[in-house]
Structures are given as C-alpha cells and as structure tokens.
Amino acid sequence: MRVASSLRAVARAASSEARRVPTYGREGAFFVGETATSGRGAYAARDFAVGEAVVVHERPLVCAPSRANGRAIACETCVRESGGERFCSDACARAGRVEFERERGIEFDELEARCDARALKFPLVVARAATMIASGSLQYGSLEFLVSANGVEKAPPRQWVEEWETLRSALARARPALEWTPSLEWYAKTTSRLHLNSFRVEIPPAMVGAGADFKSTMTAGIDAIARGAASGTAVYFTASLFNHSCAPNAHVSWENGDAAITIRTLRPVRAGEEFNITYVDANERSASRRARLKEWYGFDCACERCASGED
Numbered sequence: 001m002r003v004a005s006s007l008r009a010v011a012r013a014a015s016s017e018a019r020r021v022p023t024y025g026r027e028g029a030f031f032v033g034e035t036a037t038s039g040r041g042a043y044a045a046r047d048f049a050v051g052e053a054v055v056v057h058e059r060p061l062v063c064a065p066s067r068a069n070g071r072a073i074a075c076e077t078c079v080r081e082s083g084g085e086r087f088c089s090d091a092c093a094r095a096g097r098v099e100f101e102r103e104r105g106i107e108f109d110e111l112e113a114r115c116d117a118r119a120l121k122f123p124l125v126v127a128r129a130a131t132m133i134a135s136g137s138l139q140y141g142s143l144e145f146l147v148s149a150n151g152v153e154k155a156p157p158r159q160w161v162e163e164w165e166t167l168r169s170a171l172a173r174a175r176p177a178l179e180w181t182p183s184l185e186w187y188a189k190t191t192s193r194l195h196l197n198s199f200r201v202e203i204p205p206a207m208v209g210a211g212a213d214f215k216s217t218m219t220a221g222i223d224a225i226a227r228g229a230a231s232g233t234a235v236y237f238t239a240s241l242f243n244h245s246c247a248p249n250a251h252v253s254w255e256n257g258d259a260a261i262t263i264r265t266l267r268p269v270r271a272g273e274e275f276n277i278t279y280v281d282a283n284e285r286s287a288s289r290r291a292r293l294k295e296w297y298g299f300d301c302a303c304e305r306c307a308s309g310e311d
C-alpha cells in the first residue's frame, strides 16, 4: 500500500513475463510487480471489463470493530452488524481467539478504555493479533509480509510504549500463563504495519439488517454506521498489494456484509496495467486528498491525476 506507480513501471512490469508468476486474486487475476516509486504493486494478469472482480471475499488476517459509546459497534469477530450484541452468530462467539481469551481469562477493559478516551483504533487490532498468535489461530510472522516503517521498533513513540505496557499487563493475567507474549519490538512493528496497510471496513447501511433475525434499527451500532463511522479496521494479505491513485481503476467493497473484502474494476483494465484503489475519498479536492494521504499514510501522492494538476 503506497504511492501510485508511473507508466514507465507499468510498461516494465508488463514486459516481464517472469513477473506474471505466481498470480493472486480471483482465478489468478493479478500478479505482483515492482513499481518505479512505490515498492510492489498489483498488475492485471489479463484484460478486464468494467465491474469484474479482481479479489473476491478475501478474509482479513486480523480485524476489529469500531467502537462508539464505550462498546464495539459490530461483531467482535467478523465486524458484521450484530444488533448491539458482541457477536453476530454462535460461530463468531466460539471463534478460536474468543474461546482462548475466555478460557485464559484475558480481558482488554483497560486497553479499551484507553482507546475510547483517545479515539484510538489500532491498539485493539494489535491486541487481537497478539491473542490470535498466542492461541495459534494466526501464525507468528504472517503479518511480516506487510510493509512497515524502517527502524520504528528502535525508538517507538511514547504512546506506543504505554499501549504495549497496557496490553502486556492484560496478557500477564492469563491463566495458565501464555507461551508467547508480544515484545515491544513486535508491538511497534505491528502497529506500524497497521498504520500503512489497514483498511477502514465500510459496510453500507443498506446491508445492515439484511439478516433474518435483525433485532432493532435503533442500536448504537447501526446509528454509528448511519452517521458514517467505519464498521471496523482490517488488514489483508493480497488486498494490501494494491497501491493508491486519486483516479483509481478499481474499488473495494464489503459485499458479504462482513470484513471479507472484494475488489472490482471501475473501468476496463488492460493486461499488464497496474490496479489502483483510492485510500481516501477521491471526490475530495486535491489539497485535502493530498493532506490526508500525507497524514494517514505518509506519502506525497504522485498519481497521474495529481501530476496533471487536475483538482
């Protein structure tokens, strides 16, 4: 997930048959190539028409629901609308991580309070990744594929150190004690990866309540979603390969109503062309888009739209 590439890089990647293997996405829809300025990127393995799926229902490596009024606004396992309940289904309430936390008596009340007070979203996603690793439902090292900031673990911000201490003290109460607990270095690296690679999961209100046992339209969760709050935060393996452009040729959606992500083309895309999605609202004007990209992802956008001076 970084800056959009130049046409030169697209041509170079397209000319290299070797880079077409291995392919990813739906039926080998894309391959990974090096861009000129943004590290790796996702390139079309064939021609695509408008609206074709490139990635279909990719499940997140880790996800967590957004919070409002001191509680999660969606299912704590899959981020699906849950009518104000902690989980949307029995399966989500019995997920490996959840069972593990219950058995070991792990609770994140202090970390949640800290996040609620400061409007933080990443510490709880990191906490989830930590218990998933400790329980064996996420392989240690499986997040290392994601881009992180260089050297961030050597001098982590004070705030991250405090978050890590809060997480550590929650995990230290586990009985029996955990076989693995996160180091500060792991915490800082993982937080950095989330900053650079996480998606705001935005399940449209129209999908909310589509389930058979929809309870009430007046729950805090639905209210928060209706006000435009994201349902949650998630990181993905292949979706993280898609670079940003302010004039994207593909877009992301959550068609299942949970954190599984789908990427579809917005216009015809030729074989060898890089797929781009937008990390911000592409309808915003140039100055505000660029400011957000700088603040949230730390780069100066060099996409064709920005380079052309178009607003």
Ligand SMILES: [Zn+2]
Residues within 6 Å of the ligand: 075, 076, 077, 078, 079, 080, 087, 088, 089, 092
């Ligand atoms: Zn769920």
Ligand SMILES: [Zn+2]
Residues within 6 Å of the ligand: 245, 246, 247, 301, 302, 303, 304, 305, 306, 307
């Ligand atoms: Zn741009």
